[in-house]
Amino acid sequence: MERIIKIGKTLRTNWKKSIFGAVVVYYGAATLKEKYEINLLMRAACKEAVKYGDALIPMERNPTLVTVILNPVANKRRAKRDYEKYCEPLLLLAGLQVEVIQTKSEGNAKEIVESLRGTEAIIIAGGDGTLSESITGLLRRNDEANRFPLGILPLGSTNSLGNALFPGGDGVDKVKQLIQACMAIIEGNTEWKDAIKIEPLSNEGEAPSRPIYAMTSIEWGAFRDIHSRKDKYWIYGPLREYASYVFNGYKDSITWDCSGSLKYSPLCAGCSNCVTKRPEIKRKWTFFIPETKTLPESDKTQVLNPECSILNELCFKTSEFKINPQNINGLPGLGIHIGKNKYTYTEFVSEGWRRLKGKNESVDTIKARTIELLPHDPKPDTVIEIDQEDFEVKPVKITILPKIVKFYCKPEIKV
Structure with missing residues (x-):
C-alpha cells in the first residue's frame, strides 16, 4: 500500500513528465496494435x-x-x-x-x-x-x-x-x-x-489543341480554391480544412466570380445526330473466305430525335461551378451545378463546415449531353480543376463518353 501511495505522490509531483510518458505509451501501444492488425x-x-498463383494455366x-x-x-x-x-x-x-x-x-x-x-x-x-x-x-x-x-x-x-x-x-x-x-x-x-472529354475551343487560324479526358469532376470557384489550400494549415492537424475556411473566407484571391455562358444539348439515348456510324471494315480475300453471319444490332444512326440537336443557352454568375458525370434515368449525361452567387464571410464559413461534415447545399442540377463553356474575362491566375488537376480557364467543349473505359472493381461496387 505504501508503495502505491509513493508512486501516486511521485506522479503528482512530476505531473508534466507523467502526462508526456502516458502519451508516449499510448501512441506506442496504438502503433504496435496497428502493425499487428496490418500483418x-x-x-x-x-x-x-x-x-x-497456384492455379494451372494452359501450356x-x-x-x-x-x-x-x-x-x-x-x-x-x-x-x-x-x-x-x-x-x-x-x-x-x-x-x-x-x-x-x-x-x-x-x-x-x-x-x-x-x-x-x-x-x-x-x-x-x-x-x-x-x-x-x-x-x-x-x-x-x-x-x-x-x-x-x-x-x-x-x-x-x-x-x-x-x-x-x-x-x-x-x-x-x-x-x-x-x-x-x-x-x-x-x-x-x-x-x-x-468518361468526360474536354476539347479546347480554338479561334480561327489557331491549330486545334488535343483533348484531355477526366473521370470524376470539373470544378471552378471559391470552394475549390479553399480545398486546394488546406495543406498550408497542416499545423492544425485534422482541423486544417476547417482552418482553411476561417483564414481564407474573406480574401480577394479566392475566385468569387465565376461568370460566363453555356450552350448545352439535352440528354439522348442515341440518334443520327449524336452517334457516329462506324465505317465498314473490308477484309481481304473475302471472295475465298465466307464472312460469319451475325445478327443485326439496332442501328441508332437511323433513329431521328429532333430535340437532340437543339442547343440551350444560359448565362451564369456564381461563386461555385461544377460538372460531373451522372447516370440520369438510365442515360449517361453531365450534371451542371451552379451554386449561390454571393456569400457573406459567416455564410461561407458555415456552408464550408457543413460540407466537411457531408451536408452539401441543395443545388438544382442541369442535365446535358454536351456543353460549351464560354467564360467571361477570367483573371489571369484563375484556374479550373479537372480531376484534381489545375488548368487555365478557357473556352472548352465538354462531352460525355458512355462506357468508354473498363476498370477493375469490387463485384458489389459495380456502378
Missing part, C-alpha cells in the same frame, strides 16, 4: 493471392502481363514504399507478370500510356493526377487499347475515383483498401465507366 491482413491476403498461355504506372513522388513520396510493401507482393504471388514503369515528370504518365505496347492491363499506382494523365493517354490512342482493363491502386494524396471504387481511410483501413484494389485486379472483376 494479419497481409498474411490473409497473401494466402488468398497464392491460390490464384500455350503465358502468365498475364500487367504494366504498373507508378508515380514514386505521390503522397509525399510514400506511394512507392506502400506499393512495394502492400501491393507488389500480392500481384506477384497471384502469378501475374508485372512490369513497373516509374513516371519521371509531370505529364510523363500520359506519354507512357500513349506509346505502351504488348501489355494486357494497365495499373495506375498513384493519385488523381496520375490517373487523369493515364486516362488521357489511353483515350488519345487510335487503336483498341481502351478495351483492356485499367486498375487503380489509390496511393496518392487525393484518390477520388479510387475511393469511390474501394472505400478506405488511414492506417489499417488504408491497407484494407489497397488489398481490395489488388484482389479486384487478381480476380478480374471489371466494369465499364463513363
Whole structure:
C-alpha cells in the first residue's frame, strides 16, 4: 500500500513528465496494435493471392502481363514504399507478370500510356493526377487499347475515383483498401465507366489543341480554391480544412466570380445526330473466305430525335461551378451545378463546415449531353480543376463518353 501511495505522490509531483510518458505509451501501444492488425491482413491476403498463383494455366498461355504506372513522388513520396510493401507482393504471388514503369515528370504518365505496347492491363499506382494523365493517354490512342482493363491502386494524396471504387481511410483501413484494389485486379472483376472529354475551343487560324479526358469532376470557384489550400494549415492537424475556411473566407484571391455562358444539348439515348456510324471494315480475300453471319444490332444512326440537336443557352454568375458525370434515368449525361452567387464571410464559413461534415447545399442540377463553356474575362491566375488537376480557364467543349473505359472493381461496387 505504501508503495502505491509513493508512486501516486511521485506522479503528482512530476505531473508534466507523467502526462508526456502516458502519451508516449499510448501512441506506442496504438502503433504496435496497428502493425499487428496490418500483418494479419497481409498474411490473409497473401494466402488468398497464392491460390490464384497456384492455379494451372494452359501450356500455350503465358502468365498475364500487367504494366504498373507508378508515380514514386505521390503522397509525399510514400506511394512507392506502400506499393512495394502492400501491393507488389500480392500481384506477384497471384502469378501475374508485372512490369513497373516509374513516371519521371509531370505529364510523363500520359506519354507512357500513349506509346505502351504488348501489355494486357494497365495499373495506375498513384493519385488523381496520375490517373487523369493515364486516362488521357489511353483515350488519345487510335487503336483498341481502351478495351483492356485499367486498375487503380489509390496511393496518392487525393484518390477520388479510387475511393469511390474501394472505400478506405488511414492506417489499417488504408491497407484494407489497397488489398481490395489488388484482389479486384487478381480476380478480374471489371466494369465499364463513363468518361468526360474536354476539347479546347480554338479561334480561327489557331491549330486545334488535343483533348484531355477526366473521370470524376470539373470544378471552378471559391470552394475549390479553399480545398486546394488546406495543406498550408497542416499545423492544425485534422482541423486544417476547417482552418482553411476561417483564414481564407474573406480574401480577394479566392475566385468569387465565376461568370460566363453555356450552350448545352439535352440528354439522348442515341440518334443520327449524336452517334457516329462506324465505317465498314473490308477484309481481304473475302471472295475465298465466307464472312460469319451475325445478327443485326439496332442501328441508332437511323433513329431521328429532333430535340437532340437543339442547343440551350444560359448565362451564369456564381461563386461555385461544377460538372460531373451522372447516370440520369438510365442515360449517361453531365450534371451542371451552379451554386449561390454571393456569400457573406459567416455564410461561407458555415456552408464550408457543413460540407466537411457531408451536408452539401441543395443545388438544382442541369442535365446535358454536351456543353460549351464560354467564360467571361477570367483573371489571369484563375484556374479550373479537372480531376484534381489545375488548368487555365478557357473556352472548352465538354462531352460525355458512355462506357468508354473498363476498370477493375469490387463485384458489389459495380456502378
